[in-house]
Amino acid sequence: MKLNSRQQDILRATVRHYVDTAEPVGSKSLADGYDLQVSSATIRNVMSALEGSGLLYQPHTSAGRIPSDSGYRRYVDELMMPSKPLTRQMETTLSNKLDWDGIAMEALLKESAQVLSRLSGYIALVTLPHVEASTIKHLKLVRVSDRQILLIVLDIYHNHSILLPIDSELEDEPKDIDAELQVLSNFLTDQLKGRSLHDAELDWSNLDQTFQRYAEALQSAITDLSRKSRVLPNTQILISGLAGALDQPEFAEREQIRSIVQLLEDGRDQLWPLIAAPLPSEIKSGSALTNQQRIRIWIGAENPLEPMRACALVASRYGHAPGPTGSLGVLGPTRMLYENAVAAVEAAANYLTDAVSGNQEVYI
Template structure:
């Protein structure tokens, strides 16, 4: 049975020191350790008395008789909510790396996000998770019709979540083109039509695109009418809306080096979560249906606060990143409940801020 107490300044300092030492060493903490390393100007007996009260309140516990104390999930919660100072020093190496790679350019956003995920895992020493940008309305950003050498036309679309989609069309679908037309004529017609379609369709949802009214095309583009209608129908039928955001995951090898995961069974549980239960993990880090403006900037789930049993030996720290005012993805870190919260929170927050700024 836990006892309710009001944490005074001494309680807070001893709880903070106990948790910081346990995070650093993974060893139960005794009063002598706190006296020797944290310069408390009180006796060892006083510290033992305070630690006993903190244990009765449910913030600390002894893993076995005569051992020192270690933090409980409730103790970590008090630590995170009241006692930490965020480590802003992580922003410099993170932003420096990201700026370098942005300036030098990746040809695909997926590659850049993979690099960011890897960096986050290396800096945190834990599992890093980043979902690729998701735009629920699947807005068309750009399209281009290209002539292929094998009498086909390729439509390339860039969706506003940075994914690309392509559709192959038969050359004779565009009836205004003739077999004896020169390459220059064909390319010019495709360019004209691409510009027209971009003008008309940019910013439209792919789910609604085939329902647009094309009955009042002006004379210059009336000859394209049948082609446009068949093209838009094919766009809609070929594009499959995803109900889940792809999760990029790095850092499993870092996590298993933590002493909490020295047991092979614990490793298997986490590995199964990452490989086979992503559909259950995703709503914990990116769930638009639960989003509102009151959503806290960084969300922290500690141990038993995680609804998944496989996560209850871990802490999950996550934050949304935005395009404009709309959340389009999430950055997260999974580590033991003994995770270095100051650094992990700062890493997640600064990564999410950086992605929001660049998007």
């Protein structure tokens, strides 16, 4: 159904009034509270037509009307006017409350989730970033005991480490193993600096014969680190604002609260693809997306997970491949102030993109 301007105005007013009051909306409330320049009877007739189109419905025969999932979808796609000044205001708030210079990435993301939940009033969800490819900066071998060596690989965004056993033949030799490890560290850094961990094959022929006995264990360890670094952190979702969001009247039923809490605590492997799945536009055109293209909104029955059928999720990506990329979003009732939710998510996505992009050395 294509809406004329009057139908658009009345649907927009109905959504906004219901978001503000959580009470079914009557024609008199709209006539008194909004400058629609039509009579209450005309508003009532238009609301009846919108109900017939499935955009509004009556929870009880004697009650006013409330937006359906389709009504919210029409509002979000056609009638909502995201506020760029509000997005910039929220970006300023994030910048004032957060300082990512030198902070560990996970700590930054936890603080970002807390600020995002406060700004939006909903549950904030932030995934840890994944790096498709990052170049190695430095490698170091450190003896941590008589029987173990720690290999540390530092790339632009992460620290990777793995323990190696010390060859039993070396344990009894009166050699300075620490000096040997320093030579090996220099060799590894010279060989692999600027390369990806996923392409870390070493040319051991350039190494003195004295050190060849380390070759097999080191190459195996580097291969193992490369394999582990390819694994997506598909259940690592940071969550903030659960207690406050559940005060919403839509979550008054205990069973509904229980199902949402259980999903957030135990179902993150199900939740993660919903937040982090790439958009079709990303797949076709790469990752250089506008803010509007990066935003995804799931409303009510559009959510594939049963506990979220009474909820709306506003999500976005942050970062640019091949650097770190992740996702974030806010989860709340379908009676959501979508303009503010979109502005808050855009602001947080912009902030975290700046934090993890370029040459900034922010480590997990």
